[in-house]
Amino acid sequence: MSEQNKPExxxxxxxxxxxxxxxxxxxxxxxxxxxxxTLEEVDDVKTAVSEAVTNTVIHGYQxxxxxxxxxxxxxxxxxxxxxxDTGIGIPDIKLAMEPMxxxxxxxxxxxxxxxxxxxxxxxxxxKSAPGEGTVVTMKKKINx
Amino acid sequence: MNQPYxxxxxxxxxxxxxxxxxxxxxxxxxxxxxxxxxxxxNYIRRIVFDFSKTRFMxxxxxxxxxxxxxxxALSGGSIAIYGAxxxxxxxxxxxxxxxxxxxxxxxxxxxxx
Numbered sequence: 001m002s003e004q005n006k007p008e009x010x011x012x013x014x015x016x017x018x019x020x021x022x023x024x025x026x027x028x029x030x031x032x033x034x035x036x037x038t039l040e041e042v043d044d045v046k047t048a049v050s051e052a053v054t055n056t057v058i059h060g061y062q063x064x065x066x067x068x069x070x071x072x073x074x075x076x077x078x079x080x081x082x083x084x085d086t087g088i089g090i091p092d093i094k095l096a097m098e099p100m101x102x103x104x105x106x107x108x109x110x111x112x113x114x115x116x117x118x119x120x121x122x123x124x125x126x127k128s129a130p131g132e133g134t135v136v137t138m139k140k141k142i143n144x
Numbered sequence: 145m146n147q148p149y150x151x152x153x154x155x156x157x158x159x160x161x162x163x164x165x166x167x168x169x170x171x172x173x174x175x176x177x178x179x180x181x182x183x184x185x186n187y188i189r190r191i192v193f194d195f196s197k198t199r200f201m202x203x204x205x206x207x208x209x210x211x212x213x214x215x216x217a218l219s220g221g222s223i224a225i226y227g228a229x230x231x232x233x234x235x236x237x238x239x240x241x242x243x244x245x246x247x248x249x250x251x252x253x254x255x256x257x
Contacts (some may be wrong), residue, residue, distance in 0.1 A: 027202075043200075043231045050202040054169045081173035108176050110207035112239060119238055 007075040008034075014068045016061040016085065024070055025049040031072050032079050035142040044120035045079060045140060048131075051113040052083040053138045059103070060087030060134055077142050081121075086133040093126050150175055152182060158255050163198045166180040167205040167232070175208050179215075189221045192254045193245075196227030205232075206239035213244050224252040 010031045013021045025046040032040075032045060056068050069084040090096045097118075102111035117124045121138040128134040149171045153160040164171045168245075179227050180228060182188065191212055195201075226248040228236060236242050248254035 018173065021168050021170050022166055040234075043234070046200065047202050047231075047235065050168055050200075054202070054204065058169065106176065108172070108207050108211055110203045110210055110239065112203040112206055116203050116235075116238070138251075 003041065005076060007073065009070040009074075012070045014053075014065045014070060016057045016087075020068070021050055021053050021057065022067070022115075024053045028070075028072055028081060032074070032142065035074060035077060035079065036103050036144040037142045038055045038144060041140070041142050041144070045081070048117045048120045048124075048138050048140075049081055049083070051116050052081070052138065055113050055136075056083060056087065056134070058109070059090075060085035062088060070098050075143070078139060079142055080137065082135060082137045084135045089130040089132055090126070090128040090134055091130050093128055097103045097126065146173075150178060152178070154186065154188075155255055156186055158192055159183075159188045159190070160192045160194060160251070162194045162196075162256070163205075165197050165199050167198050167201040169202075169204040172204045172208050176211070179212065183215065186237070189220070190224065190255075190257065191216060192224045192226065192251070194227050194251065195225060195229065195232050198227075198232050199229065201232045201235045203235075203239065205235065206241060209236075209239075209241055209245070222257065224248055224257060225252040226251055 005085050027051045029042050066087055071082040073080040095101055097114040099115045100111040102109045117138055121140045123139040125137045151162040151229045172233050213223050223245045
């Protein structure tokens with residue numbers, strides 16, 4: 001296998017602080033540059049990553065901090081992003097993924113996080129267990 | 145560092161909110177408090193959001209826009225947007241904002257309505 005199409009991986013552990021939301025999406029954007037994506041494809045992935053990481057900061061860890069495990073895999077022209085936390089978990093995933101659904105008490109959240117992940121990625125999978133945490137895996141084919 | 149995320153400008157009864165480069169959850173945290181304060185102390189009939197510096201926006205931006213829309217709708221006021229680039233425009237469209245708020249080409253046009 002040539003160096004060009006060998007699968008590659010990036011793993012990061014970030015503190016669940018709101019200032020790391022930008023860091024996470026920019027890091028993924030830089031990593032995916034090797035796939036020669038269009039600007040629109042980079043924006044799509046950045047937005048999806050931002051949504052997943054923000055959910056972890058606000059909901060998974062309830063603003064109390066914790067570790068966000070971010071993993072990005074590139075295989076051929078496909079990018080796979082996994083955002084994992086060991087926070088409170090989601091009791092009802094189907095409900096949480098409904099557009100406009102939010103548990104945010106101050107009402108400043110749109111409830112569109114999961115909808116945006118689904119709109120901008122080809123595939124979104126959510127696994128969660130209350131008290132154990134949540135894993136969000138998102139995949140997208142980059143056509144360039 | 146410590147540069148304000150939002151800057152505000154008043155023109156008569158219109159409040160212009162200049163949005164930051166990155167309109168995400170982190171940067172949106174102060175907006176509710178600041179606009180609530182401004183709206184309680186001034187007679188504001190229209191809010192104009194300036195996207196001209198914004199290069200990235202996610203659903204956090206939609207949240208703050210929707211809530212300002214609800215606030216203004218209650219008092220019979222209006223909301224306008226100008227300066228949105230391609231990324232912000234796609235988010236505004238998918239988030240359903242363009243059905244609620246009018247998009248203008250320039251600040252002058254957005255203020256005048």
